[in-house]
Amino acid sequence: MNRDLHDTNSSAILTALSETRRGSGSVALGMVLTLVIDATESEHYDALKAANAAAREHPCRIVCVIRRPGKSAPRLDAEIRVGGDNMLGEVLILRLYGLLREQADSIVLPMLLPDAPVLVWWPGDGPAVPSLDPLGLLAQRRVTDAASSTKPTESLRARALDHSPGDTDFAWTRITPWRTLLAAALDQPFDEITGGEVDAARNNASAELLAAWLEDRLDIEVTRRTTRGPGITGVRLLTKRGEINITRPDGRLASLVRTGQPDRAVPLPRRATDELLAEELRRLDPDDVYNETIKRLFGTSPEPGRRPDTQAQQLTRRPAPARKSAAQRASDVADTPSRGKKVPALKQAAKQAAKQAPAAKATTKKAAPKRPLPRAKTAAEKAALAKKAPARRAPAKKVAPAKKVARSRA
């Protein structure tokens, strides 16, 4: 049963929701979480489709926030969907016009289910620092998708710098089947592992995470090779007396080759969005292993006292480069003039800046063909970033004190 409300407010929406629910005869009291989707008009259809599919496993209230572009008077339109085919839980689609675009959190807050966890998902670009985003602040879990940006690895890195427990990225979720297969391979007796290799299409954030995870867990160096894809095409672990080699050239069927054992085929299809989302909904607490992996990947300091020897090795192996990455530059350029401006303008600027820096991009690629190098962050840079971050979607003033809250929760 669908219902449209125009120029409305939160409490009117809630009243309409319970009326609609009663009217359609569905009492969806079993809902266990609220899923907030922050999407654009063009993203929202696919996002809702995936969310509805995932909701079959986790009945939830889906609140989809769409910020409408253009100059218009502040207005809130809502669409309520309850019941119907294949639908468990309920869907609220909120369209925010004008100044209300900046007030998404105050509109969403009353829509959250009482005492149930909240997960925010940005199917598109998403904020630079999810945990400081006004909607992100409402949630225990924040899910981004690096692959939706033009520079997945850089966007993953940008978020890793201000990572907060409870943040995850689909780039990580995508490699669960790979990690499962690798972990299962090492459930069997194995020789000492001396090295590894991850093959993937260019600019694949998942491949970087997979390599970093292997490095972190196995204490080896993992080289990256660029292939034509799709996605990750192979992982190889070199052992003292042979290798464990998984290749997946077609994105569907992989073959597992292990020295001393017969070759085996194993289905390893690339995962659809609803599967990814369902996996994220399955865990509502911070993912510690992910936290460690991105620390490893981007060289942000590991927890004190944790494997000091590894850390030392890592530092000698990969000295920090002096050069700023392309994305860093782009965002530097983008941020200076646009602080405090509205979102679309900011995004525009960032895009343009990114285009204007092809030279930097090329050099970075040459200097670091395999992977973005970790770099030590200076205190000044960190401070600058912290200031910059909230400017993306809300005035810095408003969010700054909340950051402390978010951090202390960690």
Added chain:
Amino acid sequence: MSPVGREAVNPLRDPRDRRLPRVAGPCGIVLFGVTGDLARKKLMPAIYDLANRGLLPPGFALVGFARRNWADEDFAQVVHDAVKQYARTPFREEVWTQLSEGFRFVPGDFDDNDAFDALAQTINDLDRVRGTGGNHAFYLSIPPALFPVVVSQLKRSGLSAKNGDQWRRVVVEKPFGHDLQSARALSDTLSDVFPADSVFRIDHYLGKETVQNILALRFANTMFEPIWNRSYVDHVQITMAEDIGIGGRAGYYDGIGAARDVIQNHLLQLLALIAMEEPVSFEAQSLRLEKTKVLSAVRIPDDLAAYTARGQYAGGWQGGQKVLGYLDEDGIPKSSKTETFAAIKLEVDTRRWAGVPFYLRAGKRLGRRVTEVALEFQRAPHLPFAATATEELGQNALVIRIQPDEGVTMRFGSKVPGTAMEVRDVNMDFAYGESFTESSPEAYERLILDVLLGDPPLFPRHEEVELSWEILDPIEDFWEKLGQPEQYRAGGWGPDSSNTMLARDGRVWRRP
């Protein structure tokens, strides 16, 4: 460095990394009784579903053994049809192709030495070609009478022997014997060839998921445990009702009856889970310890005539359908004394439960299909209302629904809106299916995966099975001396004697 042993820690595993499911290591299943209903409707689809969820090892092998003149392809076709029709997850060609490469079929009789030698040869080939690593589970989906011959064949052909790190496991389905003596004989047969921790007794009615749900409800919460005792609980009712008759199972059912078929295993297991103390951990060992403890404290009533009841369904109309009575079913002798309904009263002699009766009932052709455990609480010691206000108030109840629609119901009194003070019973419902739809895997998937992972915690071991027979055997002996059971109306809730049994204690059965 020498190869790391199986016990060594896998560096890629981390208890905090709960995204990674446990995947079975290299292994295969040998299925006896491939033509049976269970194999086609449950086992084969479950194996495919596991493969589809990526939980089976690459190179998994499935060997069928039966008296059929089939080639590997014919067997694959049978599995294919079963999977297409009954699998829970969508059919994916690449999964199927990979899985079906590991299918083999060995034709033969259970007493045919050559056939078992061929089976041994097939398994060796699989170890070589598919890399199953010498790890095999033998699933005996066959009548228990055939166990001894198959098990001894496994021993003779060397199939039960393992080298070093390898494992060989055997899976048997209920019934685990028909009395204490036969249960011991069965367990001796198996333990002759397989060590106790390699024998998996499967009871799919009481899947691991259900058991864990009960454990979570009782021991992960604070609000239930304080009232989970004789100070608050008046009595407990455990019901397993089926709306169907015996169908085509006349050969199996006659002479067995409802008590042996259902009470001995399912209901007594449920009783154990409800009545046991908190285990010190959820390790197999501690859980078994608590269940064994409480089962050994179960006492049957002194007056068996008064506190047991049995019945046979009569012919008539059930839910708009004409149905046959038990004695008119195909293959049932007119003189049959087998009960299709059984109810018994048990006491648990522990400090927690002293004086709290547990009423168990099970039957066929009852009102509807339902399995549930109901804790009926005592009435409030004092009601500060006028007597008329609480006339419609019953006892508070906590009902654990096992199937269908697994969940929990609480019944308590609530004021009826209006100016008059009037309190009436209302229900509050929780359904696993509403809060966690589809996440619950089919019971057989979990069972098979546990066997392949060697993870036996919740399967009953022979100690529990034998304890259950010790409870039931005296009752069966008593019934043996009686005449034919009382007839009851199909589609009702059992014979009058069952209601009288509770009326003696001033109680009534819930209508589930």
